[in-house]
Amino acid sequence: MTQIFAYIPHQNGVAEDIAMEYPAAAQKIDASASLTAIVTGSGADLDAVVNEMTSIYSEVIKIDNADLAYPNAEVVRKALVNIIPGDAVFLTAHNTLGMDMAPGLSVKMDSAYAADIVDIEGIEGSTLKMIRQELGGAVSTHVESDISNGAVLTIRPGSFAPVEGGSAGGSITDKSSDAGDLSVKRKFLEIVEAEVGDVDITKSDVLVSIGRGIEDEENIEIAQELAEAMGAVVSCSRPIVDAKWLEKSRQVGTSGQTVKPKVYMAMGISGSFQHLGGVKGNPFIVAVNKNPKAPIFQVADVGIVEDILDFMPELTESIQDL
Numbered sequence: 001m002t003q004i005f006a007y008i009p010h011q012n013g014v015a016e017d018i019a020m021e022y023p024a025a026a027q028k029i030d031a032s033a034s035l036t037a038i039v040t041g042s043g044a045d046l047d048a049v050v051n052e053m054t055s056i057y058s059e060v061i062k063i064d065n066a067d068l069a070y071p072n073a074e075v076v077r078k079a080l081v082n083i084i085p086g087d088a089v090f091l092t093a094h095n096t097l098g099m100d101m102a103p104g105l106s107v108k109m110d111s112a113y114a115a116d117i118v119d120i121e122g123i124e125g126s127t128l129k130m131i132r133q134e135l136g137g138a139v140s141t142h143v144e145s146d147i148s149n150g151a152v153l154t155i156r157p158g159s160f161a162p163v164e165g166g167s168a169g170g171s172i173t174d175k176s177s178d179a180g181d182l183s184v185k186r187k188f189l190e191i192v193e194a195e196v197g198d199v200d201i202t203k204s205d206v207l208v209s210i211g212r213g214i215e216d217e218e219n220i221e222i223a224q225e226l227a228e229a230m231g232a233v234v235s236c237s238r239p240i241v242d243a244k245w246l247e248k249s250r251q252v253g254t255s256g257q258t259v260k261p262k263v264y265m266a267m268g269i270s271g272s273f274q275h276l277g278g279v280k281g282n283p284f285i286v287a288v289n290k291n292p293k294a295p296i297f298q299v300a301d302v303g304i305v306e307d308i309l310d311f312m313p314e315l316t317e318s319i320q321d322l
Contacts, residue, residue: 013048020162028120054170073100094154111150206232213268271296
């Protein structure tokens with residue numbers, strides 16, 4: 001039976017959404033596998049996440065250390081090497097921490113390494129078959145890894161169906177004393193919060209998000225009219241911010257804001273991993289793009305092949321006529 005360990009990222013005492021997605025990924029690796037959550041940190045925030053995870057995982061490993069209060073990849077890696085068995089499969093999010101931590105961890109464990117996994121096809125013997133995406137999601141790559149000596153996998157957030165938490169029933173194992181020496185050369189200094197703009201897109205239930213398909217700064221007014229008709233807020237992808245057409249605070253993505261709307265209108269957005277990495281909470285996604293092969297259609301609940309400059313005014317008029 002495969003041993004699978006999942007690293008739980010968290011902030012301010014709240015686990016990130018991927019904590020609820022790991023079980024689905026583990027099920028695809030080995031339905032009979034034992035799945036254990038690992039939570040690192042310090043103090044009350046750590047305890048809150050550990051207790052939350054007992055409603056999802058049958059076993060939760062807790063590593064409490066002041067040096068882990070901020071998730072410094074170098075420190076977390078040193079702790080994990082002393083906790084994870086060498087032949088286990090380790091899952092972590094494909095985010096800034098996971099991308100920093102995972103490659104070195106696989107070297108320390110002398111295990112296989114696969115990054116940015118979006119699906120798992122199963123296991124045959126000791127060969128694990130997985131799917132990655134290349135070229136901004138335009139190409140799917142089928143990958144095989146020998147995991148007989150374990151594996152470290154980074155999972156793209158939002159790729160697997162989240163599970164619902166039940167009643168607390170999982171056991172908690174405190175392995176803080178097993179983490180070993182956590183002294184490192186690289187140290188955390190401070191968190192610099194991004195400047196808040198005139199609109200907080202993270203609080204909106206409905207977003208009209210625009211990408212390259214808007215074509216010109218003057219056309220943003222068309223999106224604004226649609227947003228006003230829907231009671232929504234205008235957000236955007238990175239190219240719009242790079243062009244200085246909208247402020248950084250309106251950017252959705254891994255280098256922008258993380259949003260959890262109920263409805264996400266992706267207007268002229270291709271749907272790169274970097275953009276979709278900022279869309280959480282399983283919203284209803286409506287995608288409009290004149291390129292029928294745009295990656296956004298792979299995740300959209302409704303996909304419409306159309307020029308947004310023609311589509312948005314018509315939708316606005318239809319809503320106003322209701």
